[in-house]
Amino acid sequence: MKANYLDELNEQQREAVIHINGPLMIVAGAGSGKTKVLTTRIAHLMRNGVDAFNILSLTFTNKAAREMKERVEKILGSSEARNLYIGTFHSVFARLLRAEAHRLGYPNDFTIYDTDDAKSVLKTIINELNLDDKHYKPTFVYNRISAAKNSLMGPDEYQLDHLVQQEDMRANRPLIGKIYDMYAKRTFKNGAMDFDDLLFKMYILLKSFPEVLHKYQHKFRYIMIDEYQDTNPAQYEIIKLLGAVNENICVVGDDAQSIYSFRGATIQNILQFEKDYDDVRVVKLEQNYRSTKSILNVANEVIAHNKGQIEKNLWTDNTEGDTIKLVRTMTDNEEGKFVADTISEQKLRNHYDNRDFVILYRTNAQSRSFEESLRRKAIPYRIYGGVSFYQRKEIKDFVAYLRVVMNTRDEESLKRIINYPVRGIGKTTIEKTLVLSNEHNITMWEVLERAREFGFKGGTVEAIEAFVIMIKSFQALLSTHNAYDVSVAVGKSTNIVKELFNDKTTEGLARYENVQELLNSIKEFTETPDEEGELLDKSMGSYLQQITLLTDADQGDDKDSNVVKLMTIHAAKGLEFPVVFTVGLEETLFPSGMSINTREELEEERRLFYVAITRAKSRLWLTHANSRYRFGNLVQNEPSRFLEEMPEKYIDRSYAGGGSVRNAFGGGSTSNWGGNNMFDRMQKKTPPAQQPTQAAKPTFSPATNHVPSADFAADDPAEMVVGMQVEHQKFGFGTIASLEGAANNRIALIVFPKGGGEKKIMLNYAKLKIVR
DNA sequence: GATCCCGTTGTTTTT
């Protein structure tokens, strides 16, 4: 054990670490050494006689959990840390539920449904109710149910709650409560829990079984929660229950970084923590060790635009550093090119490696232009997020076998594989099976097991019996072989591997490789040696649980891969990089057009921006494009309002008008707009063309200089017809030349005499005022 | 039962 571990802390950090008993709230500003405090505190607890078995630590990602364990071990110099209970809310509760599920009537090897599985079940139910799944969109219904569960509202409460019912009525979807009810029953029948159930059922478990609650209250005497600002009411209540006896609850968070309200998180949890317990000790970590003064000052000033925060003053001893560069390009492609060029230059000029750069964006869809430009310059990169490996069809199919082997109640997975690969169990048979299972109130699997008894005949019954025997043979294998061997057997007996191997198309090849990769991952999982006697759960059930609960941040962070990283700002939370590009800073994109309707939404967008800025250690670029493709159309975007909230002092706006500068120089061709030109201008600080008005807001001049009428207000697009005179905010007055597209996606061709000629305008997107 | 073509649809953010 390092004797001097306390010496490495500043005063506030030490105060947080040595507080052992009683509720503690650590308000940890960005880059203030939060992880260090958390890990040191755990080590300190253990050094002061607290048994590792009695410590529960909840994190946001599995990766954070792993790191935390490693760091505690390092401080302690022993492997006692392996006994700590560290993990994400979801994975920890999944593990506890796997031990207790029988009490709730679930199999201990219950399946965990990911979002796709859940939506698929919902779609089935919606169709069963003869509802239109275009009106009752599974995604919409899923979100409603998810929100309900995250506020601990079951189907009955949902249907009895006036406010909720009113909302559904107003949305013209009064039957969501009914769907919720059926969905809950169906997933239960399937022996499956969705993500939200892992919290919701955990709560139910603790509430309904006092002996269970007592057991875990006694076990988890010390509870630590990271990223507390992103917890939702369900998590809040569970923590409250678990911590009620000892009240040794330590929460760590930063209200300025609360960015998950769309997932039910409520910032109130952290704002109210002091009122939840008596004698809450509050420690504020206000020294930032990560960023330059310039970066931190910009961040502080931006976040100051939000109301009602926990008061704190984040400061740093670091150097002032470079100014923050603000860059405007004409298009999204040029934005991509600019970033790639700048990365090349910075590598040469400041000796950075690829791994020092990150490109942060608001939406996953924005990655495209950066991928292209990086590929063109042969800069290796890696995208985090997007479609996960485990969401690919061939992987889901294979995993469905494993799920059925573990839990035959899982109808969703069963339906997926019952005739894949084709084995003569067709649509009619499946329908019949489902009807029988409903009639007799048994699972689909039981119907299959008793197929002959239920009157299936000829080839069908043979096919079914062969299938049942096959699955049972896998189950038998499970008791003598490990997860990997069983998986290989599945691949062989089902012919899936062979079939994919024989498919020589490019996609077929990719699918084959993906399945091989899956098998490899199972192998790795089963064969990773137990670390110093640590008993890891190597069962198939544990594997399946792990892969569905993987977070984006968890995907292979090959420490040695020297590549530029691309990710959403959400995915970047908790990370830091020497050089950060935050891109797409435009109105309707960042802040998102979906989140500008209430103060709360806008403030969350601003916090997101704050998170983006504070990821940077030494250099920060902020970029935006004049126009970009969205929904297949070129749209013009105003620069983000957040850009106006930054203090001039630390900002270098000299490239703000990249496009205009280029025009001023007369170089019209994009292709010769090389990075070197850009770089040269940067070094020489050549004043851009519109320098004289720099002090004002030169960047924010609209594409044309139309000033909207005083009474400008958007009219209903439905009323617009050909020949009508309209006014556009930017393009001025024009005439509708033609209209196309369906009722709610009409596209008008409008002639703007002063605003640049013909424009195609999406009516439900652009704001147009009818003149006559 | 598979494949192809067409139209529709969607872009916040994720455990």
Place this chain on the structure above:
DNA sequence: CAACGGGATC
């Protein structure tokens, strides 16, 4: 501009 789903077709 994708990607996905539904329907028609073989």
